[in-house]
Amino acid sequence: MTEHEIEAHEAEADERTMFGFWVYLMTDLLMFAVLFAVYAVLHNNTSGGETGRELFKLPLALTETIILLTSSFTCGIAMIAARQRKKAQTLVWFGITFLLGLTFLTLELNEFASLIREGYTLQSNAFMSSFFVLVGTHGLHITLGLLWMAITLGYVIKRGLNGPLVRKLALVSLFWHFLDIVWIFIFTIVYLRAFL
Amino acid sequence: MQHFLIGNLKWSSLPHEWFTIAGTLTFVMLALVVIVVITYTKRWKWLWKEWLTSVDPKKIGIMYFIAGGAMLLRGGLDALMIWLQQSLSSGSSHGYLSSDHFQQIFTAHGNIMVFFVAMAFVFGLINYIVPLQIGARDLASPFMNTLGFWMFIGGIVMVNMFFVFGGQYAATGWLAVQPLAAKQFSPGTGVDYWVWSLMISGIGTTLGAINFIMTILKMRAPGMKLKMMPLFTWGSLCSMVMAVTIFPLLTATLFLVYFDRALGTHFFTTLGGGDPMMYTNLIWMWGHPEVYVLILPAFGVFSEVVSTFSRKPIASYTSAVWGMIGVSSLALSVWLHHFFTMGASADVDAFFGLMTMIIAVPTSVLVFNWIATMYKGKIRFETPMLWFMGFVSVFAIGGISGVMLAVPPADFQLHNSLFLVAHFHSTVIGGVLFGIFCAISYWFPKFTGIRLNQRIGKYAFWCWIVGFCMSFIPMYILGFLGASRRLDHYDSSTGWQPFFIMMLIGGLIIALGVALQLAQILASFIQKNRVSNDPWDGRTLEWAAASPPQFYNFTTIPEVTSRDAYLTMKQQGLPKPTYEDIHMPKSTSVGVYIAGFATLASFGFVWDIMWLVVISMIGILIVFVRRGYDEHSEYVLTAAEIQKLEEARAKKEKELPPVTDNETIEDMGIIELIRVVLSFFLDAIRNKRWRKA
Numbered sequence: 001m002t003e004h005e006i007e008a009h010e011a012e013a014d015e016r017t018m019f020g021f022w023v024y025l026m027t028d029l030l031m032f033a034v035l036f037a038v039y040a041v042l043h044n045n046t047s048g049g050e051t052g053r054e055l056f057k058l059p060l061a062l063t064e065t066i067i068l069l070t071s072s073f074t075c076g077i078a079m080i081a082a083r084q085r086k087k088a089q090t091l092v093w094f095g096i097t098f099l100l101g102l103t104f105l106t107l108e109l110n111e112f113a114s115l116i117r118e119g120y121t122l123q124s125n126a127f128m129s130s131f132f133v134l135v136g137t138h139g140l141h142i143t144l145g146l147l148w149m150a151i152t153l154g155y156v157i158k159r160g161l162n163g164p165l166v167r168k169l170a171l172v173s174l175f176w177h178f179l180d181i182v183w184i185f186i187f188t189i190v191y192l193r194a195f196l
Numbered sequence: 197m198q199h200f201l202i203g204n205l206k207w208s209s210l211p212h213e214w215f216t217i218a219g220t221l222t223f224v225m226l227a228l229v230v231i232v233v234i235t236y237t238k239r240w241k242w243l244w245k246e247w248l249t250s251v252d253p254k255k256i257g258i259m260y261f262i263a264g265g266a267m268l269l270r271g272g273l274d275a276l277m278i279w280l281q282q283s284l285s286s287g288s289s290h291g292y293l294s295s296d297h298f299q300q301i302f303t304a305h306g307n308i309m310v311f312f313v314a315m316a317f318v319f320g321l322i323n324y325i326v327p328l329q330i331g332a333r334d335l336a337s338p339f340m341n342t343l344g345f346w347m348f349i350g351g352i353v354m355v356n357m358f359f360v361f362g363g364q365y366a367a368t369g370w371l372a373v374q375p376l377a378a379k380q381f382s383p384g385t386g387v388d389y390w391v392w393s394l395m396i397s398g399i400g401t402t403l404g405a406i407n408f409i410m411t412i413l414k415m416r417a418p419g420m421k422l423k424m425m426p427l428f429t430w431g432s433l434c435s436m437v438m439a440v441t442i443f444p445l446l447t448a449t450l451f452l453v454y455f456d457r458a459l460g461t462h463f464f465t466t467l468g469g470g471d472p473m474m475y476t477n478l479i480w481m482w483g484h485p486e487v488y489v490l491i492l493p494a495f496g497v498f499s500e501v502v503s504t505f506s507r508k509p510i511a512s513y514t515s516a517v518w519g520m521i522g523v524s525s526l527a528l529s530v531w532l533h534h535f536f537t538m539g540a541s542a543d544v545d546a547f548f549g550l551m552t553m554i555i556a557v558p559t560s561v562l563v564f565n566w567i568a569t570m571y572k573g574k575i576r577f578e579t580p581m582l583w584f585m586g587f588v589s590v591f592a593i594g595g596i597s598g599v600m601l602a603v604p605p606a607d608f609q610l611h612n613s614l615f616l617v618a619h620f621h622s623t624v625i626g627g628v629l630f631g632i633f634c635a636i637s638y639w640f641p642k643f644t645g646i647r648l649n650q651r652i653g654k655y656a657f658w659c660w661i662v663g664f665c666m667s668f669i670p671m672y673i674l675g676f677l678g679a680s681r682r683l684d685h686y687d688s689s690t691g692w693q694p695f696f697i698m699m700l701i702g703g704l705i706i707a708l709g710v711a712l713q714l715a716q717i718l719a720s721f722i723q724k725n726r727v728s729n730d731p732w733d734g735r736t737l738e739w740a741a742a743s744p745p746q747f748y749n750f751t752t753i754p755e756v757t758s759r760d761a762y763l764t765m766k767q768q769g770l771p772k773p774t775y776e777d778i779h780m781p782k783s784t785s786v787g788v789y790i791a792g793f794a795t796l797a798s799f800g801f802v803w804d805i806m807w808l809v810v811i812s813m814i815g816i817l818i819v820f821v822r823r824g825y826d827e828h829s830e831y832v833l834t835a836a837e838i839q840k841l842e843e844a845r846a847k848k849e850k851e852l853p854p855v856t857d858n859e860t861i862e863d864m865g866i867i868e869l870i871r872v873v874l875s876f877f878l879d880a881i882r883n884k885r886w887r888k889a
Contacts, residue, residue: 009779016336020410027402027444034448034478038463045469047462122461126469129461133452147817155825164827 014167021171025178028141032182035137036189039130047125052194055120057111061191064107065183071100072180079173087161090169094153097176101146108139131190138186141179148172203805204385209362215297219359249785251338252747256345257324258643261636263352264316267308270356272710274305279667279703283696287688298684299367300386304355306370307390311397312352314490314624317632319348319401322408322432322493325639328738329426331417331756333749336410338781339823344404346791351397354798358389361803366390369682371483372453374464374475379457385802387457392798395450396791398443405439408432417737419756423517426736426759427503427510430517431496434524435489441528442489446482449475454801473538480531487624488527492520494631495562498584501638502566504732505581506573509760516565522558530555536604537611545604552602556595563588578732579653583634586661587626594622597672615675618668625664633660633713638732640720645743647725647855651863652716659709667702670695712866719864722872728854735760740770742845748778748833751842773842775835782831786823790816 043052078093112132115121122132152168159165211220234240247255281298285291293301327335335341358365366386368377377387412433416425425433453475455461462468464475503510510516532540532548566588575581597619601607610616640648674695679686686692730739740762741749751773758764765771793812800808823829855861864872 005777016410016414019414020336020340020406023406023409023440027406027440030441030444031448034445038452038474038478041471041474042463042469045462045471047467047469122455122459124468126462126465126471129455129463129468129470133455133461133463151821151825168825 010163017167018170021174025174028178029182032134032137032185035130035134036185039134039190042126042130045126046128049125049127050120051127052131052190055115056191056194058191058195060107060111061187064104065187067100067104067107068180068183071097071104072177074100075173075176079170082161082166082169085161085166087156090161091153091156094149094169098146098149098153101142101149101176105139105142105146108135108142112136135186135190138179138182141182145172145175145179148175199804200807201805203800203803205361205803205805209385211360211363213363216359216363219356223356223359244785245783248788249342249783251334251342251781251783253323253327253335253338253341254643254745254747256341257320257322259345260316260320260323260348263349264313264320267312267316267352268710271305271308271313272707274301274308276700276703276707277301278305279696279700281684283693283700285685286690286693286696290685293684295684296364296367299369299682300365302682303366303368303370303372303390307355307394309624310370310486310490311394312348312355314628314632315397315401316348317635318435318490318493318628319345319404321497321632321635321639322436324643325635325738326408326412326429326432327415328642328741328745328749329429329736330412330415330420331737331750331754331761332411332415333753333778334781335407336415337407339784339787339829340403340407342784342787343790344400344402344407344787346787347400347403347794348397350791350795350798351393351395351400353795354389354393354396354802357393357799357802358386361799362386362389371479374453374472375466375470377453377457378465379460380465388454388802391450391454391457392802395447395454396794396798398446398450399794400791401439402443402447405436405443408436409440412436417753417756417761420761423514424756424759424761426496426761427499427513427516427520428493428496428736431492431494431499431520434520435492438485438492438524438527439489442482442485445478449478449482452478458801458804473535476535476538477531480534481528484531484534485524485527487620487628488523490624490628491631492524494587494628494635495520495523497631497635497638498566498587499562500736501580501584501634502569504638504734505576505578505584506570507576507733508569508573509735511565511568511571513759515561519558519561519565522561523555526551526555526558533602533607536607542604549602549604549607553599556599559595563592578637579648579650579657580634580638582654582657583630583637586657587630587634590622590626590630590661590664594619594626598623610675612681613675614671614679614681617681618671618675621668621671625668630660633657639738641727641731642738642741642743642745644720645726646720647723647727647731647861649716649719649723649863651865652712652719652869655866656709656712656716659705659712663702663705663707663709665702666705667699670698670702715866715869718873719869722869723864725861726852726854730762730766731854735763737761740765746841746845748780748838751775751838775838775842777835778833778838779830780833782829784823784829786819789819793819 074093075097078090078097081089081093112135120128122129149172152165152172156165156169211217234243247259250256277293278298278301281291281293285293291298323335323341327333355365362385364384364386366372366377366382366389368382368387368390372387372390375381377390412425412429452461452463456463456465456470462470464470464472466472499510499516530548530552532538532544533552536545536549566584597615601610601616601619637648637653640646674692677690677692679690679692727743729741729743731743732739737754737756738745740754752771752775754761754765754771793815797809797812797816800806800812
């Protein structure tokens with residue numbers, strides 16, 4: 001089997017993986033669709049408790065949004081570097097993406113913690129349950145994305161920036177942009193809507 | 197400390213009622229028999245290497261069949277128990293089951309039949325047949341396939357686990373109606389088992405479906421355009437597209453149910469602003485399309501069978517494809533017909549009623565298409581064709597009763613009555629199950645290389661038809677008389693008992709049919725009449741492969757120029773095989789490990805054993821990462837090796853030539869089968885054969 005044939009075989013497999021990953025992302029999006037729908041149905045069911053307008057801090061949510069959007073941008077730059085096989089640049093830009101993601105996660109957990117301290121928990125009412133589960137599911141995805149990014153970068157350091165790892169990074173970045181889009185919906189439907 | 201270690205498990209969780217003890221003992225005995233046989237024949241390594249860790253879709257397909265077959269027996273036993281209770285429990289007699297136990301049985305019956313029988317067979321078929329039909333060597337992601345399969349097995353383990361730990365299954369109906377399934381009203385672990393068995397098998401299904409979509413869209417043989425795909429592949433594609441659309445809904449909904457039960461959230465609760473009817477909406481948004489996920493591949497099977505056994509191309513290929521696409525898209529917008537009585541406005545009910553009636557149109561297009569294919573065809577009434585005819589008759593009844601139920605005012609009367617139960621059994625047994633039997637009798641020669649006994653098969657078919665009519669026609673009548681579903685007791689003045697007894701007798705006849713099907717397979721293996729690669733004069737590519745196919749399916753990937761690809765190839769003369777190097781995936785045990793950890797984690801979730809959950813999750817992560825970054829998951833099978841394998845096969849074929857003419861073969865009958873089996877055992881006992889080996 002010639003070098004050329006092996007390359008063609010890998011490119012084919014690569015294209016399939018990319019396509020499959022898109023299908024997977026759509027299934028994930030449908031899971032979020034359920035959570036969004038649930039939130040839309042339940043967000044007024046506060047059972048006498050506070051509504052979103054009283055609980056949410058718009059500046060915080062905006063900061064989170066900006067951070068996540070920036071991380072998507074840096075992730076894009078990192079992928080350009082990766083496709084040019086520039087290892088150091090790839091590591092640096094993905095590193096920045098990772099840190100931004102971590103900051104986002106910290107801010108989100110902080111928000112959750114302060115809500116819980118004030119006595120608003122999953123168990124408070126249907127509105128709070130759907131809020132925590134929707135936003136928390138996104139947060140969980142961010143956590144997994146960070147973990148995945150870190151592991152892949154670890155392999156990049158260990159093995160160098162080879163073809164399979166660039167392809168893995170492409171999947172990671174796709175996942176990351178996907179989470180960004182979901183967040184925009186969360187920002188609009190959960191946070192902005194509360195202040196309409 | 198005790199709670200940390202073993203969660204909510206207690207001594208009383210262990211089996212102590214007659215049915216849990218019986219269940220546990222049965223499982224232990226079965227396991228012992230299997231272990232003894234495998235150890236005695238020294239086949240552990242073989243089992244692990246050749247089957248359990250295999251990524252060959254054909255082997256995974258067979259494993260799906262075995263699991264599905266076992267679960268069919270298990271779910272069928274549930275059905276007989278339900279009917280026995282109903283035929284006894286009239287007036288002063290209360291039958292042999294408590295209400296609670298009865299409820300658990302019909303819940304388990306529904307779950308097992310839909311998730312672990314119908315889904316198993318459908319996935320098995322798609323695994324085996326689709327790659328062959330599209331001229332591919334494998335699936336797009338062989339690893340995802342084995343992972344999906346083992347997750348599915350994890351679901352089976354969890355659905356039966358309650359026999360050993362906990363002693364009770366959900367008593368809430370197969371879709372766990374809310375708020376009944378809330379912690380407050382169902383405090384035991386039954387609903388948790390329900391949640392987690394469906395959760396892991398559902399994730400497995402999603403993975404499998406993604407994989408099949410990738411395979412069908414990206415791996416077809418050169419020249420095979422979408423509009424040349426065999427109809428079974430089309431049915432599978434439609435079905436899998438629906439599956440990836442709806443299974444995420446199920447997964448999300450199950451998580452919410454679990455949160456409600458374990459974390460005290462208020463999604464579907466009656467207090468705290470929760471909305472139980474939202475659950476009903478969500479679960480049926482999954483639940484209704486799910487039955488179409490099951491039926492579409494069956495429609496594909498019928499299309500293949502009718503065309504082959506009428507020796508004609510399908511009457512109108514394009515309308516059949518659009519019929520399937522139509523069914524699958526409309527199926528997503530009919531879910532509300534399951535609860536017209538919810539009290540939505542008349543407009544909402546009217547919309548969903550209309551959509552439900554419209555779905556009968558593409559379905560009828562398909563049915564008329566098949567009938568038109570038979571018209572003026574040279575029909576051969578082999579068993580696959582019999583199953584098709586059985587399907588048309590039974591499914592027509594089911595379809596028409598479905599349209600009746602789609603009329604909201606009628607539905608207000610028939611809702612939750614036995615009429616409804618009779619309706620969906622007509623469609624699921626008549627459509628899906630008969631489709632599966634049709635498929636198995638059609639492709640059995642392909643699976644094994646031997647002829648399937650037609651004689652016993654015909655007995656089995658007639659038992660099924662007669663048994664079906666005896667058990668479900670009275671059910672329609674009872675529905676009209678006002679019997680509601682899930683009744684464990686009724687007043688003797690209703691006069692229903694004769695109907696229920698008739699249903700039980702029908703059920704026993706069906707059981708006889710199942711026994712005959714097992715006998716049919718046994719007899720076929722005893723007779724071992726080798727068949728050629730193409731015993732039915734087939735039209736599609738799977739018949740171009742060897743029977744059973746080599747693990748790489750085709751030596752040369754065929755070029756496709758027309759719809760009935762293999763028929764065209766036969767007419768134009770088969771091309772001489774050429775050998776080339778091919779990439780094959782290596783076997784992997786990662787699927788087994790991940791699914792094993794997922795099952796342990798589910799067990800931890802059910803019993804609130806958090807250390808088990810954490811350890812399992814870490815385990816999944818480690819195994820997953822190791823696999824994900826493994827760059828040596830494939831190997832190259834060289835042209836020389838393939839040539840050797842092909843020559844070996846040709847030699848074997850020469851030694852044992854296939855029977856060419858189907859008609860001249862004398863199939864073994866039941867009496868002869870019994871004689872052969874008895875003499876085998878008598879001989880073994882007389883000559884103490886177990887000592888030799």
